[in-house]
Amino acid sequence: MSRTAMRIVPTLALVLAAAPLAAQAPAVAPAVATQPKLGPAPRLIVPAVQKSRLANGLSIEVVPMHEVPLVQASLLVSGGARLDAARPGLATFTANMLDEGAGSRDAFQLAAEVAYLGATLNTGASWDAITVDVGAPKRTFARAMGLAADVVLRPTLAAADIKRQRDLRLASILQQRDQPGAVAGLVFNSMVFPAGHPYHAPITGDSAATASLDSALVRDFWRRASDPRRATLVVTGDVTLAEVRALAQRLFGTWKAPANPLPLAGTPAEPPRPATHIVLVNKPGAAQSVVAIGAPGVTRRSPDYPAIMLMNTILGGSFSSRLNDILREQKGYTYGAGSGFGWRPVPGPFTASAQVRTNVTDSSLAIFFQEFRRIRDSGVTATELERARAYLVLGSLGDFETTGQVASQLASLTILGLPLTTIPADLAAIQRLTAADVQRAARTYLDPGHYTVVIVGDIANIRAGIDRLGIGPVEVRDYNGKEVGS
């Protein structure tokens, strides 16, 4: 451990050969003895968005980026899984079906053509939109978009294909049981959001609802959800607005609004916030416990978004955050711990989580709650605040590097009904906020007296310690969140 044993002074010949700088450095104080001072940081300049609209209502948003002949497009149809109503999983299932054959091509021909063009075409649904994403070289972009138009306007949705994909989804729902992290998430959402709330069931559905899916349901859903008046085509890369508009007119100009569109989901009733309680899901012999703690969060449209982001970065949103620092770096209980808010128009969950060694499950739980209270009661230090500020503000510089990143930033804000200028406005707010603002955000948006705690682990080995903590009543449920005792 002696320092000199490590610090071998390079031979004179090597030093001279290396560089004049090194030769001038005194042997007792290497250049690394002094931490460098950094020059002024670059500023984020978000690109201007050019907009248009077709006569049928389809919105167009374009960010030209001409340096590379690549183009990225996202067609967003608002609605998404919040339209599922009585059939959880319907929107994500329908989205997955769209590229299982469309226009004159079956699933194989479509996939082959996309790959042959050097393109990508992906379909999916979030809680708030169904999306078709296309990436292609400029040269084949129009042809790739032609395939996307088939997918959106002319999906085959054949009964045999639907049955096959439904059975595959049933198999994947069955396999969720194998994964303790997936089980914890599923049980957590089913407890935090009551039956009737759109987030109660998994976004990919449960087995009962999935088993009931057939071609009539899927076709009806897509007929009524695919409304050009609710759709936006976001395009970034080597294109102009005029080119995109002409292409959109040719490919999507005939897209007609449905006669009876699905009613857009309203704002669900505020979920109840019961006093803190613990739900255990048994995994006998588990090497770790998966811990998820939280409650309904807050809408992305909240004016407190910048303060909450700062607060969460310090609590559990970065490597140096308190939760990770204590649970991983000080205690060695976990490979990683953190917290986050599900930022959606309708408040998603606030969740703090970690996978911890079985025999420290109770100690970890105590630390989580200690940290929720500490940031509320004592706030944050000036050092933490400045670090989190820089991490968020300067970290955003890397979010606009590629056509895909710009398209994804634009798409996620469009779904929220917010302009791209929201990002610099939020960052400017983050620059101004004080430690008092951060503490106020903690007091307003962290509520450790009303949290649901879900732990998937070896009950026989963790139960006694958890009971002793006295955090709240303890009950036992199965992998579906169904009660099996207490």
Add this chain to the structure above:
Amino acid sequence: MLHRRTPLALAAAALVAAAPAAAHAQSAPLRVAYVLDTLPNGLTLIVHEDHSAPIVTVNTWRHVGSGDETRGRTGFAHLFEHLMFMGSEHAVYPQFDRLLEAAGGDNNGSTNNDRTNYYEEGPANALPLMLWLEADRTGWLLPTMDSAKVDLQRDVVKNERRQGVDNQPYGLADETIAAMLYPASHPYSWPVIGSMTDLSAASLEDVKNFFRRYYAPNNTTIAVAGDVKAAEVKALVEKYFGEIPRGPAITRNDPPAFSLHADTMAVLEDRVQLPRLYYTWHTVKAWAPDDAALDLVAYLLTGAKNSRLTQTLVYDKQTASQVQAFHDSRRLDGEFDVIATARPGHALPELQTVVDAELARLASSGPTARELEQAQNAREASFLRGIERVGRKADELNGYYYQIGQPDGFQRDLDRYRAVTAADIQRVVRTYLTGPRVILSIVPEGKRDLAAKGRSTP
């Protein structure tokens, strides 16, 4: 800041030329401009300027991985990677992460069989901080290293193993296959994460010896890519790294060549709902003549919905819920894996029959021209999209330099896929994927009757 630099424009031109829509077949070669320097202490520096966004990445490769470990100390290279973040003489713990975050930067590290990499990325003005931190732990790691730090990260790594292996369904597959495929003396026969017993055995003395042997500047290459000037990067690297002494030369005794002489079978019971079949064949090293053709075989089998195994198993016969093929070639050896999960109600022998038949068909009649071109175009497109980011480009520059001694291996890499013919595909399937293999079945507890069977006739 939204702009990407010129060489990528050429990259995309190459891509376009590959697609049939392009009128001209001649494509401009993909060039990623770089400056290569070696300091007197052996440190290699590769700088690539890309002024399209005001960010920079410092990507450092240490030419050491789990392939340099010995039995009894498995997992050590990766455990050591964790210790590199535990502070050094002038940037004491926990300054590494905190200073970077306070400058708007991020970092991580990763270890595989052949190398350990570290990166810092963030705003371009943070470059001096990134190089200073990397230099301090390259030259001055040991003064603040102690047993408490080793113990702490040992616990973290054990948790990483619990999370990624022990508490994961099918989590034991990789290390079970490695132990069956490679001779016990071959360093790829144990997993990068290591065993719990060996992690427990790692000592502070091991840490010191490993650092002195493998973390010297002459075993380190640094690729810097982003909104920087090459001359300024070089001056900073000389300033901070120039005083670190060269370490001992590293000599490696590569394990002797081996081959599998007969199918090797194993069955594991796990807490899973569905049985899963694993086939693994021994193939070739990275950049060996048949490496690229084997990568394309993986795409032809499972790269898209119309790929042969996906279409047959998942769509037509509907006996599998998922199927994936990979070719994983590394410095010392390579392997090809086919992994298929049965649908509920189906057993693994049903899947085996299809996999065997599809491989036999590919060996006997090869892919169609269109099928092969799809595989080549898809691979090229995904590669070009990947290197849109400076972080990925820096890692590739380091990787090419390590593997082929030339940082700008991008076009050469693309060319070897374009050169593969249908006859090559047939030949490599016949040569590598019809002979002896490892057959692993992971089945639900108590359901060994669902497991794979051996070949009925040789």
